[in-house]
Amino acid sequence: MAEKPKWYVVHTYSGYENKVKANLEKTVENRGLQEYIYDVQVPMEEVIENKNGKDKKTLRKKFPGYVLIKMLMNDDSWYIVRNTRGVTGFVGPGSKPVPLSEEEVESMGIVEPVVDIGIEIGENVNITSGPLENFIALVQEINYEKKKVKALVNMFGRETPVELDFNQVKKI
Numbered sequence: 001m002a003e004k005p006k007w008y009v010v011h012t013y014s015g016y017e018n019k020v021k022a023n024l025e026k027t028v029e030n031r032g033l034q035e036y037i038y039d040v041q042v043p044m045e046e047v048i049e050n051k052n053g054k055d056k057k058t059l060r061k062k063f064p065g066y067v068l069i070k071m072l073m074n075d076d077s078w079y080i081v082r083n084t085r086g087v088t089g090f091v092g093p094g095s096k097p098v099p100l101s102e103e104e105v106e107s108m109g110i111v112e113p114v115v116d117i118g119i120e121i122g123e124n125v126n127i128t129s130g131p132l133e134n135f136i137a138l139v140q141e142i143n144y145e146k147k148k149v150k151a152l153v154n155m156f157g158r159e160t161p162v163e164l165d166f167n168q169v170k171k172i
Contacts, residue, residue, distance in 0.1 A: 003072055005038045005070050005071055005072045006070070006071070006072075006073070006099035006100070007068055007069070007070050007099060007100040007104075007105050007110065008068070008069050008070075008071060008073065008081075008090055008091070008092075008097045008098075008099055008100070009066055009067075009068055009069075009090070009091040009100065010066065010067045010068075010069055010081060010087050010089070010090055010091070011065060011066060011087070011088045011089050011090070011091055012065055012066065012067055012086050012087055012088060013065070013086050013088065014064055014065045015064075016086035017042045017061060017064070017065070017066070017067050018042055019085075019086050020040075020067050020084055020085075020086040020087055021040045021041070021042050021067055023084050023085055023086065024037065024040045024067075024069070024080075024081065024084050025040055027080055027084065028040075028080075031080070033076075033077065033080065034146070035072070035146065036071055036072045036074065036076065036077040036080075037069065037070075037071045037072075037077055037080070037081070038070040038071060038072075038146075039069070039070040040067060040068070040069050040070075041067070041068045041069075041070075041110060042061060042067055042068075043061070043062040043063060043068065043108055043110065044059045044060065044061060044062060045059070045060055045061075045062045046058070046059055046060075047059075047060050062108070063108075066091070067087075068100075068108070068110065069081060073097060073099070078090075078097070117142075117149075117166050117169070117171075118171050119139055119142065119149065119169065119171050120139070120142075121139050121140065121141065121142060122138070122139065123138075123139050123171065123172075124136050124137065124138055124139075124172050125137050125139055125149070125151065125169040125170060125171060125172060126169065126170045126171075126172050127153070127164060127168055127169060128167075128168055128169065128170050129167070129168050130164070130168055132153055132162060132164075135153050135154075135155075136153070136154070136172070137149075137151035137152060137153045137162065137164070137169070138151055138152045138153075138159075139151045139169075140152060140161070147165060147166045148163050148164065148165060148166070149163070149164050149165075149166065149168075149169055150162070150163050150164075151164060151169070
């Protein structure tokens with residue numbers, strides 16, 4: 001079984017949290033690192049401030065100066081995160097990042113959305129985008145962690161395995 005991604009905490013310059021999140025997401029997209037870095041979050045909380053006698057709801061960072069990253073830790077992913085502009089380092093002793101426990105993640109209010117695509121293994125789906133658009137595929141495997149579907153497409157009389165994103169398939 002493949003290693004599961006874990007949540008790590010990264011220390012940033014104060015006020016750079018959203019910039020770090022944006023930069024990391026852009027780097028992941030540009031370099032195709034979705035298999036190493038899954039999610040980047042700046043936990044926010046809703047607070048009610050009283051301004052001029054009126055209550056006003058605002059969003060505030062729960063942990064100013066910190067960004068949470070769900071990733072598979074390896075030399076490449078560590079290097080990418082560590083060298084993102086605004087990042088001062090991982091939280092942990094020395095240069096060894098320590099992942100958060102499940103309880104810590106839950107207590108921080110990080111809710112990972114469970115995507116229900118309404119598709120089951122053994123069902124036929126329609127491919128809605130990409131080079132195989134309008135092809136019919138038979139679902140072999142569903143990976144909720146990576147948001148991918150492995151399926152077989154019948155091309156030229158042969159079953160060809162393909163990996164598709166959730167947003168590329170639609171139930172028939």
